[in-house]
Amino acid sequence: MITATGLRWIMTVLFCALTLYGVWRALASGSAHGSAHAHAGHPWVARLAHLLHAVMALAMLAMVWPWGMDLLVVPQVVFFSLAAGWFLLAAVAWPGEPARGRALLSVLPHAVMTGAMAWMVAAMAWGTSMGSMGGGGEAMADMPGMDMQGMDMSGSGAAGAMELTGAGDRWSAGVLAFVLLVLALWWLTRGFDTGRRAPRPDADGVGPDGVRGALDLGCHGAMALGMAVMFVVMV
Template identity: 30%
Template sequence: MPTALFAAAAVRALRHALVSRSLGWRSRVDHLLHTAMALAMAVMPWNCARGLPELPQTAFFAAAALRFPLTTAGRHQRSRLTATARRLPYPAGMAATAGMTLSMMGPSHEPLAEGLPSEHRAVHLSHSAGESKAGALVTGVLALYLLGYGLWSLVRGMPTLRNVPDPAAISTSAREPYGYFWDGSMALGTVIMLLIRP
């Protein structure tokens, strides 16, 4: 199910990036980044994802997570904070993807502790435990945020769907809940992937 969801989301984001004429170059880049994220999440549950290089993926999605708040830097203070808050779900999703690709490298480092002397092994294992606690905390915060945002996005358009007084407004009203549905579905799918990751 997550693979089907993320594959459909990738097709939608790619279509918006390539077909929509009203988008500026920043929005096109945003959609292309969402396409890359959705494709990475679609293949992540499968064994073929293990053959992909993890470090470049992690660096790519970490840079993508930083790009969203940085692209609002040229605005006034108040509008910049508002724009950054509106775009916060996107860097959260990118950061979650970066964390998941980074976590796939974890098992490859375990044999390292076996070949170390006992005192170094204890330091290595305590360092790994500290990293795993910090990683679990970050994962928990991201999962809770994305869960709240996903549920909010899915219910956000429901009153609009129930009460559309003007038939001429149906096309514009239906467009927003459609976008909310995809935003919410992507967020909830990311939460599921965070919870089932190795």
């Protein structure tokens, strides 16, 4: 959860746009053509990949708001862990045009991102402190059945209400933030280059495959960047 109003709304708009884009790419006719996924030669696989990205963006949208902390944790962790494995399996079983090794390397960033999503959900639920509760921490500590051991209730974070307390978790979050930032810059750079080389849309306003591929890369980069920000807030 993010307590800074400005950052919260920026992340909300970002993840909302990514959710809508992922759903549109999953449902639109011919969504597999021009896809940034290595297995774009298989329409149903590419559609499912876009749908998984939409679900991840929606989950990130929920994390920004307080009500997102009330969502069930285990189903989310299981879902995103399976999604990470699915990207790797899809690249091996249905590699598409590139060789199987190249396809596996191409989807590895998506597997890393969905795996990081599973880790984030678990860490926010089981290894964080409620910084925004301020003085309420002492009252909660006196409540029956409330074990506050290991919980930092000092409330130092101005941007996020959830902060990791364990040194290992904080280092892991920092490493994941760095990795996601690198992926974001890599995807965004490729997206800009692809869009610059792509032909202009035709007279009917239908964009060529290169434009869709550039948009896919840009959205992947935006997702990775948004996740990196969330990890920084947790640290």
